[in-house]
Each structure stands twice: as structure tokens, then as C-alpha cells.
Amino acid sequence: MTSTRPLRADAARNRELLLAAATDEFAEHGLDASVADIARRAGVGKGTVFRHFPTKDDLVAAIVLDRFDALNAAGERLLLAEDPGAALLEFLTIAARYRQQRDLSFLVGAAQHNADVDRVHRKFLETVNALVGRARDGGAVRTDITGTDVVLLMCAPNYVTSSLPDAPPDLWQRYLALIFDGLRPEGAHPLPQPPPRE
Amino acid sequence: MTSTRPLRADAARNRELLLAAATDEFAEHGLDASVADIARRAGVGKGTVFRHFPTKDDLVAAIVLDRFDALNAAGERLLLAEDPGAALLEFLTIAARYRQQRDLSFLVGAAQHNADVDRVHRKFLETVNALVGRARDGGAVRTDITGTDVVLLMCAPNYVTSSLPDAPPDLWQRYLALIFDGLRPEGAHPLPQPPPRE
Amino acid sequence: MTSTRPLRADAARNRELLLAAATDEFAEHGLDASVADIARRAGVGKGTVFRHFPTKDDLVAAIVLDRFDALNAAGERLLLAEDPGAALLEFLTIAARYRQQRDLSFLVGAAQHNADVDRVHRKFLETVNALVGRARDGGAVRTDITGTDVVLLMCAPNYVTSSLPDAPPDLWQRYLALIFDGLRPEGAHPLPQPPPRE
Amino acid sequence: MTSTRPLRADAARNRELLLAAATDEFAEHGLDASVADIARRAGVGKGTVFRHFPTKDDLVAAIVLDRFDALNAAGERLLLAEDPGAALLEFLTIAARYRQQRDLSFLVGAAQHNADVDRVHRKFLETVNALVGRARDGGAVRTDITGTDVVLLMCAPNYVTSSLPDAPPDLWQRYLALIFDGLRPEGAHPLPQPPPRE
DNA sequence: AATGAATGAGGCTTCATTCAT
DNA sequence: CATGAATGAAGCCTCATTCAT
Numbered sequence: 001m002t003s004t005r006p007l008r009a010d011a012a013r014n015r016e017l018l019l020a021a022a023t024d025e026f027a028e029h030g031l032d033a034s035v036a037d038i039a040r041r042a043g044v045g046k047g048t049v050f051r052h053f054p055t056k057d058d059l060v061a062a063i064v065l066d067r068f069d070a071l072n073a074a075g076e077r078l079l080l081a082e083d084p085g086a087a088l089l090e091f092l093t094i095a096a097r098y099r100q101q102r103d104l105s106f107l108v109g110a111a112q113h114n115a116d117v118d119r120v121h122r123k124f125l126e127t128v129n130a131l132v133g134r135a136r137d138g139g140a141v142r143t144d145i146t147g148t149d150v151v152l153l154m155c156a157p158n159y160v161t162s163s164l165p166d167a168p169p170d171l172w173q174r175y176l177a178l179i180f181d182g183l184r185p186e187g188a189h190p191l192p193q194p195p196p197r198e
Numbered sequence: 199m200t201s202t203r204p205l206r207a208d209a210a211r212n213r214e215l216l217l218a219a220a221t222d223e224f225a226e227h228g229l230d231a232s233v234a235d236i237a238r239r240a241g242v243g244k245g246t247v248f249r250h251f252p253t254k255d256d257l258v259a260a261i262v263l264d265r266f267d268a269l270n271a272a273g274e275r276l277l278l279a280e281d282p283g284a285a286l287l288e289f290l291t292i293a294a295r296y297r298q299q300r301d302l303s304f305l306v307g308a309a310q311h312n313a314d315v316d317r318v319h320r321k322f323l324e325t326v327n328a329l330v331g332r333a334r335d336g337g338a339v340r341t342d343i344t345g346t347d348v349v350l351l352m353c354a355p356n357y358v359t360s361s362l363p364d365a366p367p368d369l370w371q372r373y374l375a376l377i378f379d380g381l382r383p384e385g386a387h388p389l390p391q392p393p394p395r396e
Numbered sequence: 397m398t399s400t401r402p403l404r405a406d407a408a409r410n411r412e413l414l415l416a417a418a419t420d421e422f423a424e425h426g427l428d429a430s431v432a433d434i435a436r437r438a439g440v441g442k443g444t445v446f447r448h449f450p451t452k453d454d455l456v457a458a459i460v461l462d463r464f465d466a467l468n469a470a471g472e473r474l475l476l477a478e479d480p481g482a483a484l485l486e487f488l489t490i491a492a493r494y495r496q497q498r499d500l501s502f503l504v505g506a507a508q509h510n511a512d513v514d515r516v517h518r519k520f521l522e523t524v525n526a527l528v529g530r531a532r533d534g535g536a537v538r539t540d541i542t543g544t545d546v547v548l549l550m551c552a553p554n555y556v557t558s559s560l561p562d563a564p565p566d567l568w569q570r571y572l573a574l575i576f577d578g579l580r581p582e583g584a585h586p587l588p589q590p591p592p593r594e
Numbered sequence: 595m596t597s598t599r600p601l602r603a604d605a606a607r608n609r610e611l612l613l614a615a616a617t618d619e620f621a622e623h624g625l626d627a628s629v630a631d632i633a634r635r636a637g638v639g640k641g642t643v644f645r646h647f648p649t650k651d652d653l654v655a656a657i658v659l660d661r662f663d664a665l666n667a668a669g670e671r672l673l674l675a676e677d678p679g680a681a682l683l684e685f686l687t688i689a690a691r692y693r694q695q696r697d698l699s700f701l702v703g704a705a706q707h708n709a710d711v712d713r714v715h716r717k718f719l720e721t722v723n724a725l726v727g728r729a730r731d732g733g734a735v736r737t738d739i740t741g742t743d744v745v746l747l748m749c750a751p752n753y754v755t756s757s758l759p760d761a762p763p764d765l766w767q768r769y770l771a772l773i774f775d776g777l778r779p780e781g782a783h784p785l786p787q788p789p790p791r792e
Numbered sequence: 793a794a795t796g797a798a799t800g801a802g803g804c805t806t807c808a809t810t811c812a813t
Numbered sequence: 814c815a816t817g818a819a820t821g822a823a824g825c826c827t828c829a830t831t832c833a834t
Contacts, residue, residue, distance in 0.1 A: 796832100802826105802827090803825100803827080803828105804824100807820105807821100808822100809819100809820085812816100812819095
């Protein structure tokens with residue numbers, strides 16, 4: 001899929017329909033969402049799903065890919081912003097807002113074994129590293145945290161609200177703010193464990 | 199578990215074996231862990247699982263119950279500690295250490311429909327509320343957070359490390375410390391959303 | 397069956413194969429016939445059974461439905477016959493001949509909870525009531541029996557022969573004749589219990 | 595079981611409890627009644643069932659055996675009655691009343707492969723043959739029916755009412771009377787099929 | 793002798809995937 | 814190309830039967 005001829009118009013449209021439908025179904029039913037339901041939601045036949053995505057994992061990977069692509073674009077734009085601290089917070093806000101789907105834990109299931117996802121994921125790590133580096137240099141975040149720390153923490157706001165059945169849709173903002181306060185230099189206590197490498 | 203006669207010695211042993219095996223399998227494969235695998239891991243027949251836990255949900259509920267029971271006991275003990283702030287941090291540490299399983303998200307699947315779990319869960323909320331109340335009164339945590347906030351956040355340290363395949367086993371301590379720093383009064387910024395009720 | 401688009405040719409064929417196989421298996425093994433055996437007998441995969449009949453009960457219902465439909469058609473035709481007594485006997489003969497399966501006791505298992513079966517069953521009762529009414533008015537059957545009596549009795553000829561392992565295939569005709577003789581006015585003795593309502 | 599030493603008093607009592615419980619359970623749930631339910635209803639452990647009846651089929655056979663024994667005793671007594679026609683009707687009445695359990699179709703499932711049941715069943719056929727022979731000789735039933743005919747027909751009254759969910763408990767009497775009217779000489783029409791041999 | 797815990801084959805059903813139409 | 818029918822492995826659960834207590 002890394003560089004194939006452009007799809008015919010209707011095929012391209014089906015692909016988008018499928019990605020949207022799959023994203024919604026996964027958000028609602030987790031990784032157990034059935035291919036049949038996705039096909040029905042997209043208004044296409046089951047076979048069409050497999051024409052576009054030979055495997056359910058490939059479908060998951062495509063979603064993750066899109067998500068990372070969008071985030072990477074946003075990140076690169078924010079690297080040019082004036083205030084590095086505000087830029088980082090804005091980045092995390094964008095990431096969390098991206099439809100507060102349960103999380104990106106699909107990543108675990110499929111991303112690990114997909115070359116495309118790997119590539120874009122690596123790019124993502126670089127981008128976050130750059131954003132965090134700028135913020136750290138600017139004194140907006142404490143000196144003992146790394147880009148990887150932020151990558152790991154950035155899904156937490158959505159995660160914690162996901163366990164509340166009828167949470168208000170923007171509740172995640174509260175926890176993003178709390179966690180971000182923990183990243184600030186003011187009142188920082190030493191951390192008991194070193195950051196993970198990579 | 200509602201006051202029945204004590205199990206025969208071998209049955210009690212199998213029950214423990216099963217709970218341990220199930221806990222491990224769930225930790226490794228999520229809620230999709232198969233009953234057959236759990237039975238195999240416990241070294242018993244498939245039917246034995248269903249003698250002890252008529253339903254897969256019952257098995258999940260039993261695990262959640264045990265976990266909450268242990269947590270509640272620890273919480274009550276810590277309510278008597280001298281330093282309220284240290285007590286809260288210790289409580290969160292204990293909770294996170296309790297085998298850093300992915301999370302307690304089993305709760306969603308089964309807790310909602312099980313009377314025993316409901317009861318012990320409510321008790322859990324009370325305990326955390328009390329611990330947070332004491333810490334807040336003692337100036338150890340900022341005034342704008344509630345017990346529910348802490349309940350929601352307390353699984354996050356395990357969650358964030360779970361996405362790292364080969365994380366060092368105690369990495370969660372780093373993120374617990376970071377998040378706890380966000381709960382402290384020093385350098386607190388106003389929160390954009392009110393806390394969820396209940 | 398409620399007015400859906402016609403099935404694809406091969407699907408329709410499989411549906412018939414399945415109904416025939418299921419009818420045979422149920423006749424041989426009673427309601428306990430396994431879906432796997434039915435699938436094997438029809439020469440299709442187990443999953444195909446559930447594509448056509450999402451539930452074992454649905455399969456049973458479909459058989460019962462077909463049977464009642466055929467019977468209803470025959471009954472309506474016979475309502476136009478000249479001799480009402482001969483028409484009733486002919487109807488009972490047709491019903492018994494319809495593959496002398498053990499009985500229609502599948503009805504109990506599924507019919508009660510299926511709207512389609514309910515509808516066609518009610519129609520069936522009406523038809524038999526009409527046939528019996530005509531025969532009674534024409535003096536062909538005794539005055540103290542009702543349509544419901546006949547409905548209840550009409551499975552008996554097949555039932556009684558079913559307990560004979562190697563009965564000749566047309567033995568049921570003997571018992572239908574005997575029972576029908578009991579319905580005639582000649583030599584009728586008063587009945588000790590009133591007919592069931594409905 | 596054909597001649598073993600007499601059971602200890604409590605064992606004998608358990609045997610009776612089990613037979614009664616099994617009879618009830620089979621009557622309620624058909625041949626699918628579970629051994630566990632039977633044991634619970636009898637107030638004994640599951641293992642005790644298998645001490646008395648090594649196999650579920652053996653339990654069924656024991657019930658059938660008891661039933662046939664009782665019927666045979668009644669039949670022999672009625673062979674001495676004055677009015678042969680009344681005696682036959684009385685016999686059929688007794689048979690049908692014997693708890694109008696669904697039927698004796700357990701016979702099919704297990705009786706065929708059990709020597710004891712075979713023996714007592716053969717005896718049963720002889721008894722009915724004798725009863726019918728006397729009635730026929732006395733002009734109480736038509737000349738073209740045999741003992742086997744009656745054996746086959748005698749379960750029908752219970753069978754036909756069994757398909758009515760809320761039938762009055764004595765409804766079978768109505769259908770026994772109707773069927774018996776069919777056996778009388780008055781108004782008999784020739785039968786289309788010969789009686790089954792044996 | 794009685795109990796009930798353990799077993800595992802087998803039942804119904806779901807679903808990712810393949811393939812004829 | 815799209816469709817949806819077919820497949821069969823795998824999941825959860827039941828139950829007759831065995832066996833340790």
C-alpha cells in the first residue's frame with residue numbers, strides 16, 4: 001500500500017467511508033467491533049472491506065496511520081509557534097480532542113507489525129520530542145521529562161474519563177490540565193525512576 | 199461469596215489457582231482471554247472454571263472484588279496515618295503496585311451488573327474520598343480536586359506504561375510521581391472543567 | 397420470510413437443502429438433533445446454517461411454518477369440496493401423509509415465541525374449525541366434537557406408529573381410520589369431559 | 595438388578611426417592627431432565643444417583659420397569675373381571691391416569707436395550723393381548739383390531755393433550771372416550787391397512 | 793455408603809476470511 | 814469491481830460420568 005496507483009474515484013470514496021465507519025465502530029465497541037458491522041455502517045458489502053484492507057489488522061493500521069499523519073501535521077505546524085509551552089499544550093489538546101475516542105490502544109494490537117505504521121510512528125516520536133525539547137528549553141516544562149514521557153502520558157486524559165459512563169464530553173480537558181500542571185517546573189519533585197529509553 | 203459454607207480444601211485451592219490464572223490471563227490478553235486458556239493455566243479442566251464461576255463475568259467480578267477488598271483494607275489503614283499527604287501517595291502507590299496489571303477496566307465489563315461488586319465499589323469511592331479529603335484539609339493537595347478525580351487518575355500510571363512493550367516493571371512509579379505533582383497546591387493553574395459529580 | 401428480496405439461486409438451494417436435512421434430523425433424533433449434524437446432512441458448513449437461520453429455534457420455526465402453510469393451502473382447497481365428511485378425512489390424510497414425521501411437536505418448542513408461526517398457526521386453527529364445522533353440519537361427524545378436538549387428534553396416527561421401530565410406512569392410515577370412526581355419529585357414546593376452549 | 599441382595603433400609607429409601615424425583619423431573623422437562631436436578635429434587639448428592647443407577651439410561655429403564663410392573667398387575671387383575679369390555683376400558687383408563695406424564699416415550703430411548711425392560715414389556719404385550727382378546731370375543735370391540743393396535747393407541751389420549759399448555763388435568767378422558775368409540779363394533783368401517791405383526 | 797468437585801466431550805453461536813455470482 | 818453466501822475455527826457453556834474426600 002506504500003505507493004500504489006491512485007484509486008478510482010468511487011473506490012477512493014469507499015475507502016474513506018470505510019475508514020470513517022471503522023473509526024466509529026471501534027470507538028463504540030472497542031477492538032471487537034465486527035467487520036460485518038463496519039461494512040453495514042459504511043453501506044458496502046463485507047467483501048469490499050477486504051478488497052480495501054486485506055485484514056482487519058490492516059484496517060486498524062490504516063486508522064492509526066491517518067491519526068498519526070494528522071497529528072504529525074499539527075505537530076510540525078506548532079513547531080513554528082512562538083510560545084513553546086503553549087504550543088505543546090495546544091498539541092496535546094488537539095490530540096485529545098481528535099474525537100475523544102476511547103484511546104489509540106488499537107496501536108498495540110496492530111501497529112507493532114506494520115511497516116507503514118512503524119514509520120509514521122517513529123516520525124511522531126520525533127515530532128513530540130521536538131515539541132517537548134523546545135518547551136523544556138523555554139522553561140515551560142520541567143527538565144527531567146522527555147518526549148517519550150509526554151507520548152506515554154498524552155492518552156491518559158481520554159483514558160481516565162473513559163471509565164465514567166456518562167462523562168461530559170469535554171471532561172478530558174480537566175485531566176489534561178492536571179497532568180500538564182505536573183509537567184511544569186514549579187513545585188516539581190524528583191522522579192523515582194528514569195525515563196524509558198527510545 | 200455471600201456467606202456460604204467454607205469450601206472443601208481442594209476446591210478452595212482450585213479457586214485460588216483459578217483467580218490467579220485468570221488475573222494473569224486477563225492482564226496479558228485483556229478481557230478477551232479465553233476461559234480455556236485460563237483453565238489450562240490453572241491446571242484444571244474447563245468445566246471446573248464453571249463450577250466455581252458460572253459465567254465469565256462472574257470470574258471477572260470475583261477478581262475485581264478481591265482487588266477492591268484489598269484496596270479498601272489498605273485505604274482504611276492509611277486513614278489512621280499521621281501525614282495525610284503521604285498517606286494518599288502511599289495509597290496510590292499500593293494500588294498501582296498491586297501487580298501492575300494493565301488496569302482495572304474489567305470493572306466496566308462486569309462490575310455494573312454485580313451486586314457484590316457494586317457494594318464494594320461504593321465503599322472504595324468512600325475510602326478514596328476520605329483519603330483525599332484529609333490530604334486536602336492538610337494542604338497536601340490542591341483544593342480544587344475531588345476524590346472522584348483521584349479515582350479516575352489512579353489507574354493512569356499503569357495505563358501509560360502498558361503501551362510500552364518492554365517497559366521496566368517499576369516505570370509506573372515515574373508517572374505516578376508526575377501525576378501526583380500535578381495534584382499538589384504548588385504551581386496549580388485553574389482547571390477548565392468542573393469535576394464530575396459522584 | 398416477511399417480504400424480503402428473493403435469495404440468490406445458490407442460497408435458495410441451500411435453504412431448501414437445510415430445511416430438508418433439518419426436517420429429517422428432527423424426525424430421527426427429536427428436537428435434540430444437533431445443528432452440526434443438520435449441516436453435515438445438508439452438505440454445508442455449520443456457519444451456513446446460521447446465515448439462513450440465526451437460531452436453532454428459527455430453523456424449527458421455518459419448518460413448522462412451511463408445514464402449516466402447506467396444510468392451510470390444502471385446507472382451503474378442501475373447503476370447496478362437495479362432500480364435507482370426505483373433505484375432512486382427506487385433509488387429515490394429507491396432514492398425516494406429509495412425510496410421516498414423528499409429529500409436529502416442534503411446535504411447542506418454538507412456535508410460541510415466533511410471530512410468523514403464531515399467525516399461520518391461528519390461520520390453521522380457523523381452517524380446521526371451518527372444515528369440522530362443515531362436516532358436523534353435514535352429519536358426517538358427531539355433534540359433540542370441535543375443531544380443536546380434531547386439531548389435537550390429528551397428530552395421533554403418526555404418533556402411535558412412531559413407537560414401532562419397523563412399522564410399514566403407511567401404517568398410520570390404519571389408525572387414522574380407527575380414530576375417524578370414533579368421530580362419526582354412529583355409535584357415539586357421551587363424552588366425559590367438555591372440549592378445551594380456544 | 596435382576597436378583598441382588600436386599601438393599602439396606604436407607605439405601606432402599608433413597609432408591610424410591612430417586613425414582614419419584616426422576617419421574618417428576620422427566621415429566622416436567624422430558625428426557626432432557628438433568629441428573630443434577632434429579633439429585634437435588636431427591637435431596638441426595640449427584641454421586642448417589644450413579645451408585646443406584648450406573649447410567650442415566652438405567653434410571654429411565656427403572657422407571658419404565660416400575661410403570662410396566664404396575665400396569666401388568668392391574669391388567670392381570672382385570673382379566674378376572676366380569677365384563678370384558680368394561681375391563682379393557684378400565685385398563686386403558688388406569689394406564690392413562692398413571693400420572694398423566696407426557697407419555698412413556700422414555701421407552702424408546704432406553705427400554706430397547708435393557709433386558710429387564712424387554713422381559714416386562716413382552717409380558718405387557720401378552721396381558722393387553724389377553725384383555726383385547728376377551729373384549730373382542732365378548733363383542734365389546736370390533737373384530738378387526740388386535741392387542742398391538744390397542745397398545746399403540748393407548749398412549750394417544752395423553753399425547754394429544756400434552757400439546758395444550760394449560761389443558762385441564764382430566765382432558766385425556768375425553769380423547770380416550772373418543773378413541774374407544776372408534777374401537778367399538780357399531781358403525782365400524784373397514785380398515786385400509788393390516789395390523790402390525792407382533 | 794454418600795457427597796459433590798472435577799472432567800471433557802459436545803452443543804450453540806460468532807466472526808474473520810474466502811470465493812462464486 | 815462489488816456483493817454477500819459459505820466456511821470453519823474458536824468461544825462460552827452444559828451435563829453425564831468419574832473419583833477423591
